Amino acid sequence: MTRIAPTALYQEVAERLRQRIFAHELTPGTWIDEQKLAEQYGISRTPLREALKVLASEGLVELRPRRGCYVTEISRQDLDDIFPLMAMLEGRCAAEAVRNAKSGDIAALQDIHARLESAARDGRIDAFFEANQEFHKRIQELSGNRWLLSVIQDLRKVLKLSRLHSLSLEGRLQQSLDEHRLIMAAVAASDATKAEKLMHDHLLSGREALARMDAKTPKAA
Amino acid sequence: MTRIAPTALYQEVAERLRQRIFAHELTPGTWIDEQKLAEQYGISRTPLREALKVLASEGLVELRPRRGCYVTEISRQDLDDIFPLMAMLEGRCAAEAVRNAKSGDIAALQDIHARLESAARDGRIDAFFEANQEFHKRIQELSGNRWLLSVIQDLRKVLKLSRLHSLSLEGRLQQSLDEHRLIMAAVAASDATKAEKLMHDHLLSGREALARMDAKTPKAA
């Protein structure tokens, strides 16, 4: 049997580790025991180490020479640095997306937005989360800028390190939905400038919600 | 003797490979022979392979499963995608830098700018190139945003893949100098908005010069 996608083992391992990190099963600051993990996955240390190199380049782990590998700890300062950056980048995405979007693309976006609406109506948080991600992803793809896309995705990976990040949507589901409605409307109206600003503010609004949560639970971000 | 920076072998190898790629000694599209390189460096394939994983994450090489490693080929489209992005990012840097800069920082920048002026006066292209890089780097550091910095540096690495990139400054040395003068003035005057716009246009201007060169030499970028 010929495998369609002959992905290397180190890539699969990297992906599994990413998931464990994002799920906070591997919490920031924890040391990664190479031989224990290798044994656990039933592989040798070689592909595992290669996977760790990749994750280090993505900023998810830190490789201290002769000291081992540690899951990256993200600080409040990092969040303050990354969110405005993301706001600018995703704002740009929205503007470009509007300029490139064919009517079919807009229809597809509206379809995704409809799922967001229904998920919000039923209080299905997971589905809302899912549709939200999908919406942003589609906008980014519509921008047609491969590098803009990759920069955003890299930064989002780092954001996912924060425990608060995954929770931030829950507290402001209605507000997020409202913002999405406005963005969707601007896109449908082909108003690139407005879409850019709305998307930009949408991201910053997310940061603020996160800051409020942070104030309540004064543990490290 | 205790080594201050006990950098791992794979990091040194990665850096050496980066230099060879940037120097276009390893040209885009060429296949990287692992065992030949390992032999050449007098090391085993293991750290070399780890280094290649890192370079792949940076986008400098492409790892095709079971097919080997190839130096990334960058297209005209990629340049068109990256430059506006860089313009936006470096523009933001300039704005933030102005907001954060103490008088000492501005003095240091003016010092670097003076080196740029003198290099231009004497037609010392290498020195101009050097001072130019230094200037941009200082601005980026002054922005105080670690992530903005890393995103820009990652993208710049990719830009360096293009042969034209290193040549682009030569043809427009005077224009580049003029633009730098304006930027320096805006920074000195603490005009963040103007600095942002000037830096932004400075980058785009670089792209256009590159496009003109590209038109003359119609080989692949």
Add this chain to the structure above:
DNA sequence: ACACATAATACTGTATCCATAATTATGGAA
């Protein structure tokens, strides 16, 4: 009893080896 030094243990980093898959070359058939 506490502190410092030395030894032992454990983990990282590197090298070597093996298996599998891909590419190329050679031979045969149309």
Add this chain to the structure above:
DNA sequence: TTCCATAATTATGGATACAGTATTATGTGT
């Protein structure tokens, strides 16, 4: 002569073994 199939060679991916360094624990001396 050309095209296809099969075999051989070569390179990639993974496993295992080894060396060197850091950390920790234990013992001795003050």
